[in-house]
Amino acid sequence: MFQATAAEELVEVVSNDLVNGEYRHLVVATSVLAATAQPGQFYQLLCPAPPGEAPYLRRPMSLYGADPAARRVEFLYKVTGAGTRGLATLAPGETMQLLGPLGRGYRIDPAWKHIVAVGRGAGLATLGPMAQAAAALGIGVTAILSARRPDLVVSDALFRRYGATVLTVTDQEANSGPAHVERLLRGLIANGRCDAFFTCGSARLLRVQQKLAREFGLPGQVAMEQQMACGLGMCFCCVRDFAVDGEIVHKRVCWDGPVFDIQEALP
Amino acid sequence: MTDMTVRVGSLTLANPVMPASGTFAEGLAAALDLNRLGALVTKTITRELRTGNPLPRVAEVQGGMLNAIGIPSKGVPYLLEHTLPDLRQWTVPLIVSISAPTVEGFASLARDVSVPGVAAIEANISCPNIEEDGKAFAMRAASTESVMRALRAATDLPLWAKLTPNTGDVAEVARAAQDAGADALVVANTILGMAIDLQTFRPRLGNVMGGLSGPAVKPIILRMVYQVARAVRVPVIGSGGIAMAGDAAEYMLAGATAVQVGTATFVNSHAMTDVIDGLDRFCEARGIARVADLTGALKHEEADEEDLAWVTPAA
Numbered sequence: 001m002f003q004a005t006a007a008e009e010l011v012e013v014v015s016n017d018l019v020n021g022e023y024r025h026l027v028v029a030t031s032v033l034a035a036t037a038q039p040g041q042f043y044q045l046l047c048p049a050p051p052g053e054a055p056y057l058r059r060p061m062s063l064y065g066a067d068p069a070a071r072r073v074e075f076l077y078k079v080t081g082a083g084t085r086g087l088a089t090l091a092p093g094e095t096m097q098l099l100g101p102l103g104r105g106y107r108i109d110p111a112w113k114h115i116v117a118v119g120r121g122a123g124l125a126t127l128g129p130m131a132q133a134a135a136a137l138g139i140g141v142t143a144i145l146s147a148r149r150p151d152l153v154v155s156d157a158l159f160r161r162y163g164a165t166v167l168t169v170t171d172q173e174a175n176s177g178p179a180h181v182e183r184l185l186r187g188l189i190a191n192g193r194c195d196a197f198f199t200c201g202s203a204r205l206l207r208v209q210q211k212l213a214r215e216f217g218l219p220g221q222v223a224m225e226q227q228m229a230c231g232l233g234m235c236f237c238c239v240r241d242f243a244v245d246g247e248i249v250h251k252r253v254c255w256d257g258p259v260f261d262i263q264e265a266l267p
Numbered sequence: 268m269t270d271m272t273v274r275v276g277s278l279t280l281a282n283p284v285m286p287a288s289g290t291f292a293e294g295l296a297a298a299l300d301l302n303r304l305g306a307l308v309t310k311t312i313t314r315e316l317r318t319g320n321p322l323p324r325v326a327e328v329q330g331g332m333l334n335a336i337g338i339p340s341k342g343v344p345y346l347l348e349h350t351l352p353d354l355r356q357w358t359v360p361l362i363v364s365i366s367a368p369t370v371e372g373f374a375s376l377a378r379d380v381s382v383p384g385v386a387a388i389e390a391n392i393s394c395p396n397i398e399e400d401g402k403a404f405a406m407r408a409a410s411t412e413s414v415m416r417a418l419r420a421a422t423d424l425p426l427w428a429k430l431t432p433n434t435g436d437v438a439e440v441a442r443a444a445q446d447a448g449a450d451a452l453v454v455a456n457t458i459l460g461m462a463i464d465l466q467t468f469r470p471r472l473g474n475v476m477g478g479l480s481g482p483a484v485k486p487i488i489l490r491m492v493y494q495v496a497r498a499v500r501v502p503v504i505g506s507g508g509i510a511m512a513g514d515a516a517e518y519m520l521a522g523a524t525a526v527q528v529g530t531a532t533f534v535n536s537h538a539m540t541d542v543i544d545g546l547d548r549f550c551e552a553r554g555i556a557r558v559a560d561l562t563g564a565l566k567h568e569e570a571d572e573e574d575l576a577w578v579t580p581a582a
Binding site for chain 2: 004
């Protein structure tokens with residue numbers, strides 16, 4: 001008997017609210033299958049056409065929350081192109097076609113005592129559910145959230161709700177540079193509060209963590225973004241270069257990821 | 268219940284709907300029961316190990332997309348040891364798509380993939396021919412005939428030729444493929460196109476040019492299927508912008524025996540089963556007992572020969 005792992009379905013918008021000057025929080029009502037997702041997985045959304053535009057392809061969107069009991073899936077997005085401009089037009093009660101969950105998410109080792117999540121911008125969306133899953137396993141989380149300005153920091157309340165210690169760094173306060181973040185991370189490592197790195201959304205901060213992970217022999221995972229067409233590993237549009245056993249190989253972000261070993265990723 | 272079976276040469280398919288090569292891999296099984304399809308068609312494989320084209324490989328355009336993926340291929344051993352065993356779990360006929368830069372390369376590859384469990388070979392002769400100045404084999408009748416003749420001698424499996432729309436006389440190319448031994452013709456591959464980013468003044472594809480697919484191409488490829496079906500005796504498989512059952516029905520009325528659905532699967536993973544279910548309902552609603560009865564059932568208005576001369580393929 002065939003059993004799908006990803007739902008292809010019409011979902012209903014529950015809410016689609018601005019959370020600050022740039023980000024919106026979309027909540028949709030789905031089937032149990034669509035809401036049965038692992039942190040780090042993503043969905044393909046058929047965004048409605050905004051006025052004067054007609055996006056043809058779907059847009060990949062990482063999950064910001066998924067609750068199979070409540071049959072809800074949440075997304076956090078910034079309006080940047082035709083797809084997200086269309087998403088922003090969705091009102092409660094309207095519907096949208098969705099496929100998911102897709103891809104391989106974060107792998108969390110229950111033996112870890114304390115992990116660090118480092119995210120910037122829209123990259124923070126994917127780390128929230130990871131922090132929730134870690135907290136559920138009794139793993140302490142320190143979240144370093146980076147943004148251009150303090151009012152654009154998103155999901156800090158979400159991380160705190162999951163019991164995470166939250167440090168925010170911003171360009172405006174001139175403390176978001178890699179040197180300062182490296183000092184913060186070295187402090188956490190020295191205090192035994194970094195058994196693994198989790199990151200998304202910044203190539204500069206990824207490089208800092210790769211360096212520290214090598215230096216201290218720590219594991220880590222990174223969620224990668226890439227333009228996609230199919231989302232199911234069929235079209236080979238979303239390949240990126242990865243370093244595997246001393247060789248540069250192509251991997252599909254949608255199928256082999258979007259979460260990869262931190263040392264394999266080439267920023 | 269409509270009788271959904273169709274015959275493509277010696278091959279009987281449970282229904283006329285299959286994926287277009289390049290747009291399908293085992294990942295689709297996450298969302299779709301592949302046993303519901305008429306056939307499975309692999310991505311094109313080459314003997315050479317190919318990593319594919321530079322990024323970006325896809326550009327969204329009005330009513331579809333441009334792609335220049337570049338046929339990434341892990342070669343023959345990987346196909347035989349991994350891809351085929353994976354896909355043989357499914358009960359539907361498996362079609363292997365192949366490509367090569369030379370006539371002899373095509374023939375030897377066809378020999379190597381003629382293994383148990385492969386129901387037919389689809390020769391993607393829309394790729395550049397390095398012996399002909401990089402022009403695709405299927406752009407000209409002569410190069411189509413020489414490659415298909417070599418392929419025919421190399422395999423006893425049913426042999427399909429995937430034609431290119433990037434030719435002035437698709438009917439002449441189709442006849443050449445048939446006369447050289449093709450058992451069926453897939454019409455057609457993507458239409459060569461390009462797009463430019465007005466912010467950066469750069470091409471929107473890493474490869475500069477790429478193939479247009481999606482709803483935008485349907486009227487053009489539908490016309491080619493009509494022209495080819497009138498010019499040959501072998502079955503024609505229509506492929507170009509099919510997203511819904513009505514699109515597939517148009518292709519069959521124009522002369523297609525079966526259809527391939529490609530780009531539509533990217534925006535609806537259930538596109539192929541939607542087309543199958545929709546064709547069933549389409550026939551039922553019209554009292555058509557067999558979906559195969561749609562093939563070539565296009566009705567012409569009364570017209571004299573001369574009025575139609577401009578749509579008739581050149582002799």
